[in-house]
Amino acid sequence: MAPLTRSRARQPGNVPTPLNACYYSQRASAGLIISEATQVSQQGQGYAWTPGIHTREQIDGWQRVTDAVHKAGGLMFIQLWHVGRISHPRLQPDHMPPVAPSPVKPEGQAFIENERGEGQLVPFVTPRALQLEEMPYIVEQYVRGARNAQEAGFDGVEIHSANGYLLDQFIESSTNHRTDRYGGSVDNRSRLLMEVVEGVAGVWGSDRVGVRLSPMGRANDISDEDPAATFGYVAERLSDRKLAYLHLVNPLLATMQDGTEPDSRPIDLLKRIREKYRGALMLAGGFDQDTAEGWIEQGRADLIAFGRKFIANPDLPDRFRQRQPLNSDDPTTYYGGGERGYTDYPTLAHERGEQPKPCVDVRWR
Ligand SMILES: Cc1cc2nc3c(=O)[nH]c(=O)nc-3n(C[C@H](O)[C@H](O)[C@H](O)COP(=O)(O)O)c2cc1C
Numbered sequence: 001m002a003p004l005t006r007s008r009a010r011q012p013g014n015v016p017t018p019l020n021a022c023y024y025s026q027r028a029s030a031g032l033i034i035s036e037a038t039q040v041s042q043q044g045q046g047y048a049w050t051p052g053i054h055t056r057e058q059i060d061g062w063q064r065v066t067d068a069v070h071k072a073g074g075l076m077f078i079q080l081w082h083v084g085r086i087s088h089p090r091l092q093p094d095h096m097p098p099v100a101p102s103p104v105k106p107e108g109q110a111f112i113e114n115e116r117g118e119g120q121l122v123p124f125v126t127p128r129a130l131q132l133e134e135m136p137y138i139v140e141q142y143v144r145g146a147r148n149a150q151e152a153g154f155d156g157v158e159i160h161s162a163n164g165y166l167l168d169q170f171i172e173s174s175t176n177h178r179t180d181r182y183g184g185s186v187d188n189r190s191r192l193l194m195e196v197v198e199g200v201a202g203v204w205g206s207d208r209v210g211v212r213l214s215p216m217g218r219a220n221d222i223s224d225e226d227p228a229a230t231f232g233y234v235a236e237r238l239s240d241r242k243l244a245y246l247h248l249v250n251p252l253l254a255t256m257q258d259g260t261e262p263d264s265r266p267i268d269l270l271k272r273i274r275e276k277y278r279g280a281l282m283l284a285g286g287f288d289q290d291t292a293e294g295w296i297e298q299g300r301a302d303l304i305a306f307g308r309k310f311i312a313n314p315d316l317p318d319r320f321r322q323r324q325p326l327n328s329d330d331p332t333t334y335y336g337g338g339e340r341g342y343t344d345y346p347t348l349a350h351e352r353g354e355q356p357k358p359c360v361d362v363r364w365r
Contacts, residue, residue, distance in 0.1 A: 001027055001030040001032070001033045001034060001305065001306065001307075001310045001316075002034060002284040002305035002306060002307035002310070003034040003035060003036055003037055003079040003158065003160070003212070003307075004036055004307055004310070004311060005036045005037055005047070005050060005334075005335065006020075006023070006036055006334065006335065006342060007047060007048065007049040007050055007119075007334075007335040007336045008020060008023075008049065008336065008337065008338070008342065009049050009050060009051035009052075009061075010061070011049060011113075011117075013055065013057050013058070014039070014045070014049070014050060014051050014052045014058065015051065015055075015057045015058050015061040016051045016058065016061035016062050016064070016065050017061065018064060019338065019339065019342070019343065020051070020061075020065055021064045021065040021067070021068035021069075021359075022068070022343050022359035023342055023343050024065050024068065024069050024074075024076065025065075025068035025069050025071070025072040025074070025359060026072075026314035026343060026347075026359065027074070027310055027314050027316075028069050028072035028073055028074025029072075029073070029074065029315060029316075029317045029318065030074065030310065030316070030317065031075075031303075031317075032075050032076070032077060032155075033069060033074055033075065033076040033077070034076075034077050034078075034079055034158050034210075034247075034305065035065075035076060035077065035078045035079050035154075036050070036051065036079065037050065037079045037081035037160050037165075038050070038051050038052060038053045038078055038079060038080065038081055038145070039051075039052045039053070039054070039081050039082065039083070040052070040053060040054060040080050040081065040082055040141040040142050040144065040145035041054050041082065041141040041144075041145075042054070042091075042092065042093045043082070043092060043093060043098075043099060043141070044081060044082035044083055044141060044166070045083065045087060045091045045092075046083030046086045046087040046088075046091065046098075046110065046165070047083075047091075047110070047111045047112075047335075048091070048111055048112050048113040048119055048336075049113070049119075049335075049336055050081075053078060053080070053145045053148045053149055053152065054141075054144065054145065054148065058148075059148050059151050059152045060152075062078070062149070062152035062153070062154070063151075063152045063153050065152075066152060066153035066154055066155075067153060068359070070153070075155045076154055076155055077154060077155060077156040077157055077158045077208075077210060077244075078145075078149045078152075078154045078157050078158070079157075079158045079159075079160050079212070080142055080145045080146065080149070080157055080158070080159055080160060080200070081160045081165060082138070082141060082142070082160075082165065082166040082167070083098070083165045083166060084098065084099060084100045084101075084127065084165055084166030084167075084169045085098050085099070085100035085104070085105075085106055085124070085127035085166075085169060085175070086098070086106060086110070086124070086164060086165060086220050087110060087127075088110035088112050088122060088124065088125065089125060090110075090112040090113075090122070091110070091112060096128070097125055097126070097127055097128045098125070098127045098128070099127055099128055099129075099130050099134075099166075100127035100128070100129060100130070100166070100169055100175065101129065101130065101169050101170045101175060101176040101177070101178055101182065101183065102129050102175060102176055102177040102178055102183075103126050103127060103128065103129050104126075104127070104174070104175050104177065105124055105125065105126040105127070106124045106164075106220060106221040107124070107221045108123075108124055108220070108221060109121040109122055109123055109124065110122055110123075110124055111335075119335075119336055129178070132180050132181075132182070135182065135192065135195075138166075138192065138196075139192070139195045139196055139199050140199070142159065142196045142199060142200055143199040143200060143202070143203060145157075146199070146200040146203040146204055147203050150203060150204065155208070156204060156208035156209060156210065156244055157200060157204060157208065157209055157210070158209075158210040158211070158212055158247060159193070159196055159197060159200060159209065159210070159211045159212065160212055161193050161196075161211055161212055161213055162212040162213050162214035162217065162247075162249050163214050163217060163219040163220060163249065164214075164217070164219050164220025164221065164222035165220070166192075167192060167193045167196065168213075168214065168222060169222065170182060170183075170189055170190070170191075170192045170193065171186075171189050171190055171193060171213075171224070171230060171234060172189075172222050172223060172224040172230065173189070173223075173224050173225045173226075173230070174221075174222055174223045174224065174225075175222055176189050186229060186230050186233045186234070187233070189230070190230075190233065190234050190237060193211070193234070194237060197209065197211060197238070197241055197243070201241065201243075206241050206242050206243050206244075207242065207243070207244050208244055209241075209243050209244055210243060210244045210245045210246070210247050210282070211238055211243060211246055211247065212247040212248070212249070213231060213234065213235075213246070213247070213248055213249070214248070214249035214251075215227050215230075215231035215248065215249075215251055215266075215269055215273065216231075216251040216265070216266055216269060217249050217251065227265075227269060228265075228268065228269050228272060231269060231272075231273060232269075232272045232273065232276050233276075235272075235273040235276040235277040236276040236277070238277060239276060239277045239278045239279060242279065243279055244280070245279065245280040245281065245282045245302070245303060246273075246277050246279060246280070246281055246282065247282040247283075247284065247305065248270075248273065248281070248282070248283050248284070249284060249285050250270075250283050250284060250285030250286055250287070251266035251269060251270065252266050252267070252270070252285075252286065253285035253286040254286070255286075256285070256286035256287070256291065257286045270300065274299075274300065274301075280302045280303060281301050281302050281303070282301065282302065282303040282304070282305055283295065283300075283301040283303070283304055283305070284304065284305035284306070284307060285307070287304050287306065288309075289320045289323075292304035292306075308329045309326060309329070311329045311334070311345070312326065312327040312328055312329035312330070312345050313326050313327050313345065314345055314347055315347040315348055315349075318347075318348055319348060322348070324348055327345050327346065343359070
């Protein structure tokens, strides 16, 4: 199950709830659940109502989630997240500007909570460039998150270095204009990721740590002048680290989805990463059962993660095994709200008329 932000943490405090435990435990038949992106600090938060892993309450909330998943026979990694510039002063400590490698304002809007407690889109602001002296504290935020995740009973962690968030902002040239040892060469631009990997692996052991990258992804107004060189290098460096896996957001997602012919660049880039990275490679984005099986048989990936299909099908592995039709997902209930569009998608058993077990303990509400 791919990481999926659902923006349903309890307020105030961005605390995981019994409803979140219900949602994840319903999906415990996944080979591995990767949690929704989870901020490692308040500075790392970029959207209203996303959960964190930096307070006592959040650790306790996640403990209930991992307990429920383990009781249902599942395994779960937490996705550790710092959004960097993809935030807004309203979400930041003391309403300070968000931090980034360089003061480059993203195009687009941040999702915040307004005075009436409703979600609202507001324009991004120019972030503050991190000082060299602050860098160890950024690494420390991830290391603390990793320790807290261990206390909360997770089975491992995935470092979110994709989709235009902080670590990706350092890696890609459009957002990193630094001239110190965190900018310029790709070696320098990937330094922060490597330091975070090292720190987090020090807590968990590298075989319990995954890394997610999104080569050629354009989410959150990011781009790189030479993605083949940049991501080829990062993959090669990560290959030495003996991680649990390297997870890529599929650069062919859009073409696979529309059924159009991709150009050769993303295909070549995937081949290059497959050559450079010698460990387990996970891909996510635009797959169905047949394309997933095809890619694994052809040796293009070792693991395929499913996102939207898991939102709508809590028993996705069973449906694949039995070649049963899938429920379709409702994008209007992706973010925020309660049980609707979250824990009420039916399983096959449910469709046969069996009563689903209630999984929210009413005493916790
Ligand atoms: C509602 C929603 C929330 C998402 N949240 C995250 C997230 O928290 N972290 C992340 O790395 N990717 C996130 N993604 C991307 C997914 O992990 C996945 O890469 C994407 O949905 C493509 O896979 P699919 O075609 O199987 O859905 C999200 C996608 C969706 C639709």
